[in-house]
Amino acid sequence: MNQVRSVWWACRVPGLKEPFDTAHLRIFYPARATGCDTERLTGMVAADAGRGPFPVVVLLPGINVPADSYRWLAVLLAARGFATVTPELVGELFAGNHGVTPGIDLEACGPASYGTRATTPLIGAVLGALAELAPASPLAGLLDTSRVVVGGHSAGGTVALQSAAHVRGLRGVFTYGAHTLVATALGHPPGTVLPVGGGAPVLLMSGEHDGVIAASADRYGPQAGAGEDPVARTFHDALADAGGAHAWVKVAAAGHFTICDPVDPTSARGFLETSQAPASDARSLIGALVAAFCTATLAARPTRADTEAFTALLAPPHPGLVSVLRR
Template sequence: MSEKDFLVRSLWDAVKVDGLEAPYDTAHLRIYYAATNPDTLEVDMSGIMPAAKRSPAPVVLFLGGVNIGQDSLRWLMINLVEAGYVCVTFDLVGEQMPGFYGTTPGLDLSALQAGVYGTRPPSIAIQPILDRLAVLNTEGTLTGVMDLDRLVLGGHSGGGTVALESARRSYFPSLRAVVAYAAHTVPAQVLGHPDGTVLECASDIPALLMAGTEDGTMKRSAARYPGQDPTTFNPIIMTFEQGIPGGRDDAWFVQWDGANHFGMGYPLDPTCARGFLDSEPTTDPAQTRADLTALVVDFLDAYVRADKDAEAALEKFQIDPPNTVKEVRRR
């Protein structure tokens, strides 16, 4: 199906998250899908377009960062739907620390503690969302649209960290890949792990970790990790080299030259989150987003769809990356 054959549309939905107290117990979903406009009165009045007729698409569930609204990911979700995926984002407001509320990826801090990590998913939101998607896949506009046996987790910043930590087939058997930007699995000291710990992640899942050279937010967060030199501390590279088991050849690290922490979130919302800590990008953010999109699509097509052309494109990317890339690693 060509791009001209469909429109990218989205539907809103909501799901209760067990273990949370009202009113902070509901995740508000946005599901992006390929649609057609039959120009009927029903569509004109409702604004809801039927799904385009095509094979069920793999599902990308993308977790936003702390206090970063899901609309900051819309640009990427649209591009991924155009590439043949169904994409899901969500907002879940909760208490982040006593007296402070904001959006979260459903983080269960107790699941990250020493002696507990690895026994259950660190997000209590993912499974309820997947359960709700399974219902939506059997009724209404989205009937038969989603291939829930091919799931991708993605995330930005804190959402990327939770995606990485949740990327185990023992948690989610249908998981096929994980993608994260400006995210790592070096635990804060308060969680009780020994100094220098890097939590294992993506143990049996192809992984794409991405970072920007101008990530001021990450650099100015080094105080969470006593003993680290903020001028050299790079927890994303530590996660890639120490957190992901090597020797599989399906783990990738890409550093975008001149990109900052909030390069994944577009447009930037200056009224919340910690964008005020970030550095200014030194390359064209629009070009970085374009090249990042192409990379993510090739990565997903290669590892989720076993597309040979995408595999070849990844090989070329590793050998001859675009000018927006500073470094590519694979292990």
């Protein structure tokens, strides 16, 4: 019987200080239950090896957003044939505070260092760990880390974009509620948008009513506060023209945390949300967009149907989307 299962793993993240240097990974994968005694006694279900080796999707979290908030998306992607990893790293945030983080390397974001390395060591640590899974793991020998998509929400999406040029095997980047406008506190002039390198296709997704991005505008200087949407700035200024391979979609009636299910009201900045609209329809559309994007970019031999499914979601009148731009 085909189904989605998951396993847990852990890895050290280089450059971080104990005890905040360990990321816990949950890896969702296509499984095929047989009803054997091993399954009954251990709960460990074999991967559906006939669909492997599986390309990899790494999904980076927003600040103080638990990994389980993205489980719905990881399950959806695993059902499509992708091994999907949701890492959870508790580390230093800002001003001595600690919490869930995508592992932001603030020095790498600075004017003197940006572009020389990834702005998070977490992506490399996760991909390295996948190559060293225990031989007893259902996924041992079944992961294709030469085909990788990195996705992220909020700060997780920002470091995914910033790190794109430094991820081996990268085929694409998708983000929700993320941009590369950079805080002036890091030494950049007001309104600076950091470029996205690497050349892989990028899918930017944003909500029509994003209270968190709006409330953060003063981080980027007075020009940003009165200017264009930071996601729009990223699309127009940070991405090089790619003949339509890049897309930016604005999801109707969606907020900053629409991609999360469940939404944990005890952490993060959900109290800044302005939209009270039901999120299920918008979330389903986000899932469809991400799944189609990953299929189009990760297929070993993309077919016309693979690419047309993604294109169809972006075609007018694109129900559920306020706007769609490609470049």
